[in-house]
Amino acid sequence: MRSAYAVVPLALALRAAATTKDSWAFGNGFYSGPSTNAHITKATWSLVPPTVPQGVEVQDSSDQVWVSLWIGLQHTDGDYNSYLYQPLLNWSPDQESQGCPASAKEWCVAASTYTPSxxxxxxxxxxxxxxQVDFEVTxxxxxxxxxxxxxxxxxxxxTDDLDAELLYLYSGDECYTGSGNCGTLEAYSWNNITVHLSAEDEKFGETLYLYKGSNSSGFTTSDGGKTWHAESINIEQDSWTGA
Structure with missing residues (x-):
């Protein structure tokens, strides 16, 4: 396990670079992978959502702010031509604008996949x-x-086609600033994370990178490296100021 204070998955960097200045910001999180000789066949995790962001500002109601929290799986660590399987939580001060039926004090959730189209x-x-919300990707x-x-x-x-073997698992505190800012997101944890590999890899746990603002005791294995488990990865309070 390594802490990464300047490393961001290429997927996040590419998305941010492809948008107008300050449209997107990515905050605290983690990533893991690739394995030396295997791919991911299944991953499960849970979380209890934090309080919705506080102190959000919106200047133009036609350009709403929104925030997404997710863990995704992908063949690469960032490629717009690669699928990203990312069930996600979403929140906006104007929930209706995002198709979310919740109140402004609640999150919404949906299974979701980014594709090139x-x-x-x-x-x-x-x-x-x-x-508590439980997630499974198989x-x-x-x-x-x-x-x-x-x-x-x-x-x-x-359900989506598999475009290529899944090698990376990583998270995002994703903020679309719209016409304002995303305020402050309280600390929360991704819990009970389990990753199943296609073959044993005793070094997979060493691929875990934690961004500044994230902490964990890391992944452990009890079966020689085919299944890896982390009790939690803790995401500290986030205001996207360093993103």
Whole structure:
């Protein structure tokens, strides 16, 4: 496990560079991969969403601010020609503008995939405050299956083609500044993260990079390196000022 204070996955850097100045910002997070001799076949994780961002400013109602929190899986560490399988949480001060049925004090969630031709995603579902959300991404027969669960009930599912073997797993605190700013996001944790590989790799745990503003005790394995588990990756309070 290594802390990375200046390293950002190319996917985030490319997206930011392709937009107008200050449109997008990416805050605290982590990434892991690639394995030396295997690919990811399954990943699961959970979180209880933090309080929605505070102190958000919007100057033009037609250009709304929004914030997304996600863990995604991808063949590369950033390529607009590569699928990014990223079930995500989303919030905006104007939820209706984002297709989210929640109140301004709640998050929405949906299974979602970035593709070179656009975003594939399901309808947003409201997350009641304090509710744990569980995520599963599984690869089978050249398909990628996403499942989002709350209180034991599946609330969102997405199936997409597998464009290439999945080598990277990484997170994003993603802020679209729109006509204002994204305020401050309180600290939260990605919990119970488990990564299943296609073959044993005793060094996969060493690929975990933590950005400044993130901390974890890291990944461990109990089966020789085929399955890796992290109790939590903690994301500190974020205001995107260093992004």
């Amino acid at each position: 656009g975003q594939n995603g399901q309808a947003y579902v409201t997350i009641p405050p304090g509710t 690869v089978e027969n050249n398909k990628v299956y996403q499942t989002v669960t709350m209180d034991g009930k599946v609330v969102s599912k997405e």
